[in-house]
Amino acid sequence: MENSQGILVDLYVPRKCAATNRLITAKDHASVQIAVCDVDEDGKMLNTNTNFALCGQVREQGEADDSINRLATRAGLLKNVWQYQK
Numbered sequence: 782m783e784n785s786q787g788i789l790v791d792l793y794v795p796r797k798c799a800a801t802n803r804l805i806t807a808k809d810h811a812s813v814q815i816a817v818c819d820v821d822e823d824g825k826m827l828n829t830n831t832n833f834a835l836c837g838q839v840r841e842q843g844e845a846d847d848s849i850n851r852l853a854t855r856a857g858l859l860k861n862v863w864q865y866q867k
Contacts, residue, residue, distance in 0.1 A: 798836035800848035811837025815849065817858060831856055 784790050796805045796814065805812045814834045819827045833852050839845050853859040 796834045798839060799833045799852050800835055800839050800844070803836050803838070805834060805836050809837045811840055813840065813845075817853065831858065 782789075782791050793807065795807070796812075797803065798805055798812070812835060814832055816830045816832050818830045821827060831853075833849060835845055835848060839848055850859060850862050854862055
């Protein structure tokens with residue numbers, strides 16, 4: 782919820798899992814949020830980053846590494862790492 786000045790005033794804002802688009806609840810203690818920093822062409826870290834939030838279900842099923850690879854490839858951070866196979 783926002784006040785009249787447009788400032789976010791909620792005490793708790795739930796996150797969404799980047800892999801499954803499920804809400805990450807306050808009781809999901811197995812969830813993680815990974816921040817991947819952006820780098821310039823020299824390999825030096827910039828002040829911006831890309832965040833990936835994963836729910837505990839994805840980690841429990843052992844799909845976290847595949848999900849991170851898929852999301853990073855879609856975001857343009859990786860090339861030729863994840864491919865969809867039928």
